[in-house]
């Protein structure tokens with residue numbers, strides 16, 4: 001639209017310019033014509049002012065005019081000549097120019113004018129040169145001239161003729177004449193003045209003068225008439241007259257644009273038509289602006305389009321990008337939201353965790369510490385001061401080993417420091433430190449090294465806790481674990497440690513080590529008779545005495561019950577001598593007050609020496625034990641040094657044990673029977689079945705050599721069952737043989753007592769043999785009841801329920817508590833032969849025996865004394881009301897056949913009172 005508007009504007013401008021130019025040309029042409037009229041008028045004025053005007057005057061007057069107006073071909077004075085004057089006039093003309101006649105030109109041919117009444121001849125002609133043919137020409141013969149003259153005569157002003165063919169023209173030229181009448185003094189028409197004007201010349205001159213001739217933009221055509229009659233075309237530039245073919249583009253762009261201008265005007269009483277036609281011009285130069293605008297616009301549009309396209313493309317891409325980004329953002333946002341939620345959850349969890357942590361810290365006994373790269377404390381939190389009793393400031397800025405200077409005095413401390421300096425984690429490192437009150441505390445710490453992003457060591461972080469209480473407890477527990485609760489002496493465990501140390505020392509130093517096994521003689525009796533507490537007091541007393549009798553460096557340990565072990569190490573200048581052992585024995589043997597009574601307790605000691613022949617370090621205690629047994633065997637209250645020979649005995653134990661395993665199968669056991677005699681009647685009322693082992697190599701082995709081993713190995717259970725069954729069967733056989741309703745006593749070992757098959761076994765033995773249960777007596781030892789009494793009571797009742805009799809064997813040597821007797825379904829008490837042996841020499845033993853008898857009777861129990869060897873013993877027992885006796889005095893244990901023989905002989909004990917002087921029945 002802008003382009004169109006610009007084009008139109010340009011066309012308007014061009015039209016305007018064209019019109020201006022055209023108007024200029026029209027005006028110029030008009031002016032030229034007017035000028036010509038003026039010139040003619042001036043020449044005509046000459047005739048009205050000068051009468052007559054001579055040829056010379058005419059010449060003089062017109063010559064300058066001709067010079068000034070070159071388009072005037074000639075100035076004529078047309079004189080009206082009557083035919084009558086023709087000859088004279090012609091003569092006059094011939095004077096001017098010989099041969100001149102009045103002529104006329106018709107059809108291009110000039111000839112002498114025919115006679116006619118009046119002629120209007122060219123009388124004066126300026127300039128002559130070049131116009132000679134016109135001289136004497138009858139202008140009146142030209143109708144155009146005639147018409148103009150007539151008009152001029154009427155109007156009184158100059159009139160222009162139509163185009164005329166001039167006489168002087170050899171070829172037709174568009175010339176016309178301007179005529180103006182000349183009146184004679186009388187007012188009659190004398191002729192006219194005429195300016196012969198060459199139309200093209202006129203227009204060209206005018207345009208040239210106005211500087212419009214060379215302009216090519218406008219084509220001009222000037223017609224001597226009001227219409228564009230080619231016959232009247234007076235002047236034309238090349239294309240003038242032919243309408244310029246309108247540019248199609250121009251026509252399309254500016255349909256109203258005119259390239260032609262016609263102007264007609266009247267000069268000299270004649271219509272003149274000037275046609276101006278714009279020269280077809282190339283479109284571009286005139287429309288540079290619009291074209292530039294168009295091109296610019298197009299370019300701009302293209303660019304804008306491109307720009308818009310790019311922009312929109314970019315916008316589209318941006319939009320796409322935005323969409324993608326938005327989607328990304330949404331996803332990111334979602335992730336962010338998720339992250340935020342997760343983070344919130346984490347934060348919440350962290351807060352909770354931190355809260356828990358704080359609560360735990362508050363509740364925990366731990367504190368938390370941190371150290372810098374130099375392992376100096378930078379912070380200790382968690383109420384350290386309260387928990388540890390140490391002001392934090394005391395530790396801050398120091399290393400742990402600066403806080404605990406003697407940390408490197410222990411192997412653990414040195415290892416810890418090395419570990420820390422190697423930046424290694426550590427756990428449960430325990431060390432001692434003095435608190436602000438100077439008390440020793442135990443800390444346990446855990447630590448982990450810290451490393452920064454570059455991997456450089458940055459310090460430590462860890463926890464700590466006060467484990468003083470635990471340490472004290474541990475020490476107590478350790479002490480308890482290593483010591484005997486009752487006496488406070490080292491126990492077996494610590495003994496082993498000390499022994500190891502002593503042996504190591506002995507090996508190192510070359511000095512010997514003595515191991516003493518100390519066993520209290522008859523402790524069991526004290527315990528049984530005086531009760532546990534008394535026994536404990538005795539043990540504590542003995543322990544203290546042992547300790548007092550030895551050096552601090554010696555170890556005194558309690559092994560079990562009344563067994564003590566002493567480790568003596570020899571040192572330079574302090575040789576170990578037998579005096580030490582003697583001293584120990586004497587210290588133990590000092591009287592002890594238990595309750596209100598004074599006791600004498602002796603001990604038996606076995607000593608093993610290291611290093612010595614046949615004594616390995618790990619068998620020192622065993623050897624001391626063997627030696628101690630030897631001492632005991634040798635009558636107690638003495639000591640024995642271990643010799644390899646003693647070991648032979650224990651080796652024999654091993655041999656026995658091996659052989660014992662097959663003895664039952666090989667039927668190597670036999671029962672001996674020792675009679676039990678009623679003291680009031682002297683009759684044999686029963687017998688004790690005593691086992692013997694008829695070993696093919698060892699011969700008849702007494703129970704003392706193998707029962708213990710059988711008990712230790714558990715072989716006593718099948719052996720005991722065999723004894724019971726054999727004894728029951730034997731008794732039944734004797735009864736069936738009419739040898740009396742005897743009672744057979746069978747020993748029951750502790751191991752059998754714990755046998756779940758026991759009751760069933762007794763029942764089966766009775767059932768199988770058919771023996772009346774009342775004729776079976778089961779001998780129990782007090783040791784059976786030493787531990788838990790309740791199950792024993794239960795078992796005794798079940799045994800009792802079978803109908804058998806129960807007796808307590810070796811009464812007085814064992815547990816010594818009489819209180820249980822009332823709870824047990826016991827029938828018989830057997831006084832141990834150790835009491836009986838001294839009954840006549842030892843007032844104590846006599847008292848004990850009499851007490852036992854009295855007690856038993858109080859409990860409605862019968863009493864049997866065993867080991868009765870002398871009449872005195874029997875007498876005393878009898879005097880004390882003892883019910884029965886058993887012993888060598890009456891009979892040794894006998895093989896069944898011998899015993900049967902004795903029964904058949906009906907041997908009996910003479911009345912007690914008469915026995916005073918009797919010798920034994922041996």
Ligand SMILES: Nc1nc2c(ncn2[C@@H]2O[C@@H]3COP(=O)(O)O[C@H]4[C@@H](O)[C@H](n5cnc6c(=O)[nH]c(N)nc65)O[C@@H]4COP(=O)(O)O[C@H]3[C@H]2O)c(=O)[nH]1
Pocket residue numbers: 674689690691692702703704707720723746747748749809810833866867868869886887888889892893
């Ligand atoms: N010095 C002396 N000794 C006398 C006298 N009268 C009897 N004796 C011995 O005293 C022991 C009595 O048996 P015990 O106290 O039950 O002591 C028994 C008993 O505890 C155990 N024993 C024997 N046979 C068996 C058995 O079949 N089973 C169980 N478990 N143990 C048995 O072996 C122990 C020893 O038995 P034995 O050697 O037969 O020794 C018997 C017997 O020979 C005497 O006047 N003077």
